Amino acid sequence: MEKVKRNERIGALIKILTEAPNRIFTLSYFSEMFGAAKSTISEDIDIVRDIFKKYGLGEMETVTGAAGGVKYLPVPAxxxxxxxxxxxxxxxxxxxxxxxxxxxxxxxxxxxxxxxxxxxxxxxxxxxxxxxxxxxxxxxxxxxxxxxxxxxxxxxxxxxxxxxxxxxxxxxxxxxxxxxxxxxxxxxxxxxxxxxxxxxxxxxxxxxxxxxxxxxxxxxxxxxxxxxxxxxxxxxxxxxxxxxxxxxxxxxxxxxxxxxxxxxxxxxxxxxxxxx
The missing domain is CATH 3.40.50.2020 (Rossmann fold)
Structure with a gap:
C-alpha cells in the first residue's frame, strides 16, 4: 500500500469524523485504512482535536474500553x-x-x-x-x-x-x-x-x-x-x-x-x- 502523507490523513480524518457525529471510530479502523501504526493515528487525532478546539469546530472525545476509540461531537462555541x-x-x-x-x-x-x-x-x-x-x-x-x-x-x-x-x-x-x-x-x-x-x-x-x-x-x-x-x-x-x-x-x-x-x-x- 502506498504510504499516506500526514496532511492527507488529517484531511481524511476530519471528513470522516464530521460526517458521522457521535459515532465511535476505533484506532484500528483508521490504522487499516491508512496503513499506519496506531501510535501514528493517535498523533493525527491529537492534531485534529487541536484544530477543532482552536477554531471552535466541535470536540473530539476519547472513549475507553474494549470497543473504545474516538468520536466527534459538533458542539458549537x-x-x-x-x-x-x-x-x-x-x-x-x-x-x-x-x-x-x-x-x-x-x-x-x-x-x-x-x-x-x-x-x-x-x-x-x-x-x-x-x-x-x-x-x-x-x-x-x-x-x-x-x-x-x-x-x-x-x-x-x-x-x-x-x-x-x-x-x-x-x-x-x-x-x-x-x-x-x-x-x-x-x-x-x-x-x-x-x-x-x-x-x-x-x-x-x-x-x-x-x-x-x-x-x-x-x-x-x-x-x-x-x-x-x-x-x-x-x-x-x-x-x-x-x-x-x-x-x-x-x-x-x-x-x-x-x-x-x-x-x-x-x-x-x-x-x-x-x-x-
Missing amino acids: RDKALAFTNEMALRLCAPDRILPGGYLYMGDVLSTPGHIERMGEILAAQFYRNSPDFVLTCETMGVPVAMMCARVLNVPMIIARRNRGAGVAEGSVITINYVSASSKRLQTMTLPKRLVGSGQRALIIDDFMKGGGTAKGMIDMMKEFAVTVVGVGVVMATALPQHKLVDNYKSLLVLDEIDEARSLVKVSPAAWLTNF
Missing part, C-alpha cells in the same frame, strides 16, 4: 451559538411574520438547511450526556430540527402523528388524547408500536411551545411505551404563560411579546445561551 441565535431572533422580529392567535411564521427558517443544522447542533449539545436512544417529534414543523438533532446524536428520529390513524405501512399503533394548552382543544396523537421499545430513552424536540400541551402529550405517549424522557428541546417558546405543562425544557429562542394591533414582535435568545 458559545460565542458562535449566541451570535447565531441573535441573528435568528432579529430575523424573526419582522412584523409581517405575525399570524392569527399569537403565533409567528417560521416556515422559511425551519426549511433552510443551514439554519436547522445549526439549531440541531446547539440543541443536541445540551443532551449528549443524557444518552437518548431516539429523538421524538410531532408532525410537522418540528421534523427538520428533530432530524438534524437525531443526525448529530447518531440515533433514529420518530414522528408522532397528530389527529389521524395509522398508515397502511405502520402496523398497529398506540393512540392517546391530549389537550392543547393554547387552544384548549382535545387532540389525538398516534405512534406505531414497532418503533419504540420498552426501557428506551427519548429526547423530545419540537418547533414551538406556547403552553406545552403537545410536549406534554409526547411525554404521556412515552409513558405508554415505558420509555424514559431524558430531555425536551424546542426552537422557540413563548414567555407567557410562564408556567407551562412541561418543566426543564430548553428553547433556543423566546417569543417575549407579539401584538397584532401594534404589529410588534419581540424575540430574544434564551437566557441559558449566555452561559452555554
Whole structure:
C-alpha cells in the first residue's frame, strides 16, 4: 500500500469524523485504512482535536474500553451559538411574520438547511450526556430540527402523528388524547408500536411551545411505551404563560411579546445561551 502523507490523513480524518457525529471510530479502523501504526493515528487525532478546539469546530472525545476509540461531537462555541441565535431572533422580529392567535411564521427558517443544522447542533449539545436512544417529534414543523438533532446524536428520529390513524405501512399503533394548552382543544396523537421499545430513552424536540400541551402529550405517549424522557428541546417558546405543562425544557429562542394591533414582535435568545 502506498504510504499516506500526514496532511492527507488529517484531511481524511476530519471528513470522516464530521460526517458521522457521535459515532465511535476505533484506532484500528483508521490504522487499516491508512496503513499506519496506531501510535501514528493517535498523533493525527491529537492534531485534529487541536484544530477543532482552536477554531471552535466541535470536540473530539476519547472513549475507553474494549470497543473504545474516538468520536466527534459538533458542539458549537458559545460565542458562535449566541451570535447565531441573535441573528435568528432579529430575523424573526419582522412584523409581517405575525399570524392569527399569537403565533409567528417560521416556515422559511425551519426549511433552510443551514439554519436547522445549526439549531440541531446547539440543541443536541445540551443532551449528549443524557444518552437518548431516539429523538421524538410531532408532525410537522418540528421534523427538520428533530432530524438534524437525531443526525448529530447518531440515533433514529420518530414522528408522532397528530389527529389521524395509522398508515397502511405502520402496523398497529398506540393512540392517546391530549389537550392543547393554547387552544384548549382535545387532540389525538398516534405512534406505531414497532418503533419504540420498552426501557428506551427519548429526547423530545419540537418547533414551538406556547403552553406545552403537545410536549406534554409526547411525554404521556412515552409513558405508554415505558420509555424514559431524558430531555425536551424546542426552537422557540413563548414567555407567557410562564408556567407551562412541561418543566426543564430548553428553547433556543423566546417569543417575549407579539401584538397584532401594534404589529410588534419581540424575540430574544434564551437566557441559558449566555452561559452555554
